[in-house]
Amino acid sequence: MRSSNPILNSERLTKSRHAAKAMTIGGTIGKTIIALILLIATAGYSFYLTATGTLNSKVFIGCLIVAFIIGLVTSFSPRIAPITTPIYAAVEGILIGNISAVYEATYGMIVLQAVLLTIAIIAGTLICYATGLVKVTHRFRSIVFGLTIGVFIFYLLTMVLQLFHVPIPYIHQSGPIGIFVSLAILVIASLNLFLDFDLITTSVRQGAPKEFEWYCAFGLLVTVIWVYIEALRFLSRLRD
Numbered sequence: 001m002r003s004s005n006p007i008l009n010s011e012r013l014t015k016s017r018h019a020a021k022a023m024t025i026g027g028t029i030g031k032t033i034i035a036l037i038l039l040i041a042t043a044g045y046s047f048y049l050t051a052t053g054t055l056n057s058k059v060f061i062g063c064l065i066v067a068f069i070i071g072l073v074t075s076f077s078p079r080i081a082p083i084t085t086p087i088y089a090a091v092e093g094i095l096i097g098n099i100s101a102v103y104e105a106t107y108g109m110i111v112l113q114a115v116l117l118t119i120a121i122i123a124g125t126l127i128c129y130a131t132g133l134v135k136v137t138h139r140f141r142s143i144v145f146g147l148t149i150g151v152f153i154f155y156l157l158t159m160v161l162q163l164f165h166v167p168i169p170y171i172h173q174s175g176p177i178g179i180f181v182s183l184a185i186l187v188i189a190s191l192n193l194f195l196d197f198d199l200i201t202t203s204v205r206q207g208a209p210k211e212f213e214w215y216c217a218f219g220l221l222v223t224v225i226w227v228y229i230e231a232l233r234f235l236s237r238l239r240d
Contacts, residue, residue, distance in 0.1 A: 031217035046097025174240035
């Protein structure tokens with residue numbers, strides 16, 4: 001069983017399930033809250049620096065590289081998640097704050113709308129999962145995984161085409177097609193939350209080790225950030 005979020009992998013979570021101290025739902029929630037607080041704190045500071053024009057572009061690029069390296073290392077070495085997760089949250093906060101400030105300067109009040117939409121999506125998916133309205137079956141997991149891989153291939157192809165200055169009409173523009181593509185990606189990002197919730201509860205039942213609370217918090221953070229970014233893109237296209 002695998003999650004479409006590469007950070008959350010059930011095989012890694014169950015290898016050490018006989019550890020002396022097992023992870024708990026409460027512990028995972030606590031670690032996630034800590035990571036989110038760090039993310040919000042650095043995002044707020046970065047937002048202020050960007051809005052005042054004092055954030056160095058080299059800092060942004062450096063944080064982007066560091067975040068990528070930390071994400072890659074943690075995905076293959078989950079035992080270091082207690083160290084890397086807080087660092088990742090702080091670094092991602094700088095990136096998120098910068099991106100948010102740019103969108104806010106262009107559209108006005110869009111950040112608040114994106115935050116509220118992200119919270120609503122998290123709450124909605126959690127309620128649907130907890131009440132059993134949405135069941136994470138093997139088929140559901142496979143579909144979401146396939147869709148997620150498709151999105152990342154789409155991102156990659158878009159980046160390559162942009163490097164060669166090849167225009168992509170409609171998809172990255174305002175209008176019905178652009179809005180539909182943005183909404184579809186937002187929905188796919190949101191569906192990953194179901195897989196994250198399911199993998200966490202499954203890991204708790206299987207007695208995964210205590211340090212995987214940080215690992216799962218890291219995975220959730222990755223998904224939440226993705227949902228927020230896609231929410232910004234979707235709302236911006238609606239506003240154009």
